[in-house]
Amino acid sequence: MFDTFTALLDWFGIIVFATTGALVASRKQMDLVGFVLLGTATGIGGGTIRDTLINALPVFWVREPAYLITCVLVSSTVFFLAHVPQSRLKLLLWCDAVGMALFAVTGAEKALLADAGVIVAVAMGVITATFGGIVRDILGGESPVILSREIYVSAALGGATIFVTGVSVGISREFSLASGFLAAFTIRAAALRWNWSLPRYRPRPGRTRDEINRS
Template structure:
């Protein structure tokens, strides 16, 4: 039951993230090849880096090419359907929030299965959730969302940490996954809804010589 639940979350995350990559391609008015490139890189990018870092080789989409095929099919479908939403940017942001929350917990889960410690598992959840979006934004000529004022990495970190904490405390994995996902999505959704952001560094005048050596 758990394996099925985790697999469904993983597949849904792949589809959602591939969709966000294709939506960026639509905003840039790319051709079909551009859609496939951005959709595929977004869908499997974070997981590829995760599997490489935890030495889970070959990476997941090499073991199961269906992941790669799914990204290609989703991207092709988006090429013909991306004009339907009234606001592709708004759809992109909300789909990205769902994908981020899903990958934060499934990435951490795969790291735990690979016998990684809790801290490493949380880090792998964040990497899985964010690096696909970084690749998407760089290839699409967008400012990476993790460098914006909005709360993004913090949401992934919170969701992955809550999942790992629940899982290591003995909570059934289905509930731990659901709890981590809901936490990450709720934080990101609140940031989108109310324009939350973390405090930013503000330059301050340096100390004078008199203050340093009175």
């Protein structure tokens, strides 16, 4: 039952992230090949890096090509339907928030199943949740969302940490998955709604020569 639940979350995350990649392609007015490239890279990019780092080879979409086929089909569908939403950017951001939250917990779960330690599992959750979006933004000529002022990686980190901590202290995996997902999505949603951001570095004037000589 649990394996089925996790698999459903993983598939939903793939579909959502593939959709966000295709929506970026629509904003750039790409052709069908561009849609498929961005959608596929976004859908499987983070998981590919995760599986490579934890040595879970061959990577998941090589073992199960249905993931790759799904990304292609979703991206192709968006090619014909992307004009429907009035604000594709808004839809992109909210779909991305859902995908990020899903991959934060399922990525951490897959790392735990591969016998990774808790710290590595949290890191793999963050990588799974964010690196597909990085690839999408770079290929689409956008500024990567993780480098913007908005809270993004922090939300993925929070969700993965809550999931891994819950499992480590004996809380059921189902409840830990749900808690981690809700935490990551809530943080990201609040950041989108109220423009939350972490404090930024502010340059400060250096010391003068006289101050250095007196020290």
